[in-house]
Amino acid sequence: MVKKFNYRPAWIFILLIIGSGIIFSIGFSANSKPGNADTIKPAVKDTTPAKTDFSSHKNAAENEKCLKCHGQSKYTYENSESKKIATKKMYAELIIDRTIFYISNHREFKCTDCHSEDYVTFPHVGNLRMEAKPNCLDCHGGDEKYAKFHFENIEKEFMESIHSEKHSEDFTCWMCHNPHTYKINARSNENIKQTIVYDNAICLGCHGNLSNYQLLTDKTNPNLLKKHEWLPNQALHFKSVRCIECHTKKINDSTLVAHKILPKSKAVKNCTECHSSNSVLMAALYKYQLKEVRSAQGFFTSIFASDSYAIGANRNFYLNMLSLVIVGCVIIGIVFHTILRVIK
Amino acid sequence: MSEEKIYLYPRWVRLWHMMNAVFCLFLIITGVSMQFSNPKVPLIRFDLAVSVHNIFGILLIINYLFFFIANLFTWNGKYYKIEFRGFYQRVMAQFRYYTRGIFKGEHPPFPITKARKFNPLQQFSYVLVMYIMVPVMVISGLGLLYPNVIPTQLWGLSGLHITDLLHILAGFVISLFMFVHVYFCTIGKTPVSNFISMLTGYHEPH
Numbered sequence: 001m002v003k004k005f006n007y008r009p010a011w012i013f014i015l016l017i018i019g020s021g022i023i024f025s026i027g028f029s030a031n032s033k034p035g036n037a038d039t040i041k042p043a044v045k046d047t048t049p050a051k052t053d054f055s056s057h058k059n060a061a062e063n064e065k066c067l068k069c070h071g072q073s074k075y076t077y078e079n080s081e082s083k084k085i086a087t088k089k090m091y092a093e094l095i096i097d098r099t100i101f102y103i104s105n106h107r108e109f110k111c112t113d114c115h116s117e118d119y120v121t122f123p124h125v126g127n128l129r130m131e132a133k134p135n136c137l138d139c140h141g142g143d144e145k146y147a148k149f150h151f152e153n154i155e156k157e158f159m160e161s162i163h164s165e166k167h168s169e170d171f172t173c174w175m176c177h178n179p180h181t182y183k184i185n186a187r188s189n190e191n192i193k194q195t196i197v198y199d200n201a202i203c204l205g206c207h208g209n210l211s212n213y214q215l216l217t218d219k220t221n222p223n224l225l226k227k228h229e230w231l232p233n234q235a236l237h238f239k240s241v242r243c244i245e246c247h248t249k250k251i252n253d254s255t256l257v258a259h260k261i262l263p264k265s266k267a268v269k270n271c272t273e274c275h276s277s278n279s280v281l282m283a284a285l286y287k288y289q290l291k292e293v294r295s296a297q298g299f300f301t302s303i304f305a306s307d308s309y310a311i312g313a314n315r316n317f318y319l320n321m322l323s324l325v326i327v328g329c330v331i332i333g334i335v336f337h338t339i340l341r342v343i344k
Numbered sequence: 345m346s347e348e349k350i351y352l353y354p355r356w357v358r359l360w361h362m363m364n365a366v367f368c369l370f371l372i373i374t375g376v377s378m379q380f381s382n383p384k385v386p387l388i389r390f391d392l393a394v395s396v397h398n399i400f401g402i403l404l405i406i407n408y409l410f411f412f413i414a415n416l417f418t419w420n421g422k423y424y425k426i427e428f429r430g431f432y433q434r435v436m437a438q439f440r441y442y443t444r445g446i447f448k449g450e451h452p453p454f455p456i457t458k459a460r461k462f463n464p465l466q467q468f469s470y471v472l473v474m475y476i477m478v479p480v481m482v483i484s485g486l487g488l489l490y491p492n493v494i495p496t497q498l499w500g501l502s503g504l505h506i507t508d509l510l511h512i513l514a515g516f517v518i519s520l521f522m523f524v525h526v527y528f529c530t531i532g533k534t535p536v537s538n539f540i541s542m543l544t545g546y547h548e549p550h
Contacts, residue, residue, distance in 0.1 A: 330520055
């Protein structure tokens with residue numbers, strides 16, 4: 001069949017291969033740039049310009065009394081006996097990063113709003129470390145100002161969670177929500193990828209960090225990659241959804257983020273819980289974004305502009321109807337043609 | 345073997361075509377199952393549908409590359425080369441035959457010969473499917489298989505969404521093509537003669 005070797009198609013073939021290689025390289029490099037989902041850091045660290053002047057915050061001057069020691073890795077004081085200046089390392093857990101604290105939700109607080117006034121004296125009195133720390137409800141409970149956050153429902157969900165059941169009162173709100181760094185995210189950040197990284201970092205704070213994990217147990221933390229081996233496209237799932245999507249159950253729809261952490265045996269393992277028109281993601285991860293982006297950009301733009309995407313869940317009613325009509329017309333056409341051929 | 349019969353489909357074309365048909369059927373069924381997944385009435389279990397779709401997708405790509413390269417270097421590729429001068433008129437003449445002439449017992453305007461395997465309407469639809477829709481399908485499918493290569497944003501829209509939309513659109517057109525293709529195969533000397541041709545390689549003119 002081959003008459004003679006034609007070089008032209010060979011060139012076309014080589015150009016196609018090179019062209020597709022270039023397109024894929026561009027796509028790959030575009031996704032490898034800092035700021036994309038692969039390399040993204042929690043929103044609080046990533047989006048804030050390095051600010052060194054915090055004087056606009058009403059308690060900044062007052063807080064500096066504490067932060068001059070607790071704001072860096074070392075502190076100095078005069079030894080009252082030897083009268084010499086001593087420099088010591090600050091215990092890492094007690095360092096408060098000003099740049100993070102002053103963009104956190106509690107940025108306008110005084111240190112002594114939550115900590116004892118007695119901390120103003122140095123050296124601190126030993127038994128101060130025994131002071132009871134307030135929990136979220138101590139300030140946020142029963143306050144109209146915070147009603148939209150439904151703290152009471154959050155507490156109810158938390159009390160039924162495996163964290164609370166297993167560790168009782170040892171497991172406090174602060175285990176996940178550091179009061180010095182916590183910044184509301186799911187409700188205010190339109191970038192879903194950043195919300196995912198931020199929220200998953202909370203879980204990984206213990207489940208991916210042995211020393212934190214062992215604060216409440218003597219066991220070693222499980223290898224999360226191995227435990228989730230069954231999950232198809234594991235890396236993509238980890239980047240695209242939060243741990244809590246599968247590991248929580250919402251009791252009350254009013255809370256934006258579910259706090260009832262389920263035991264591992266009850267975690268979602270059925271793909272269609274997310275990959276279906278009735279996807280649980282629509283009521284959780286995508287809930288805020290769908291509402292906000294849709295109202296800002298209109299329905300059609302929001303469908304393609306949003307980061308929310310899951311096979312089987314992103315269905316468009318109108319496109320579905322159109323496809324059914326086209327398929328219907330084709331079938332009717334074929335049947336009609338067949339009948340005419342038979343009776344011709 | 346009758347003298348009228350033309351050897352039109354060499355062994356490699358028949359083998360490629362048969363595999364293409366099987367792979368496409370698996371891909372359409374698993375694709376529909378994923379797109380319209382329902383926890384209460386699953387057509388195919390979701391994770392199983394994903395795995396089968398991925399495997400047959402790769403097989404289809406290999407099969408397509410074979411077809412593409414073979415068409416570049418063998419005579420079979422010439423059948424797909426459209427002569428644009430007067431093409432519209434020829435397509436319309438064939439369309440007229442399918443919608444009117446066929447019912448009056450007219451002879452087809454472009455009977456199949458060794459030099460012309462496809463009539464103009466076939467040529468148009470096969471080129472559309474094999475050289476536009478399947479490549480779109482393959483490239484978007486590879487993008488969905490390796491989502492890290494898809495730019496997160498394309499013209500301000502989600503890259504993943506656009507890729508998915510292209511994949512589903514191409515899948516829809518190819519699925520429709522398969523419906524119509526199978527039906528038109530019944531328009532032969534007998535309703536089954538064209539199907540037999542794809543097994544024996546010999547076309548029976550009518």
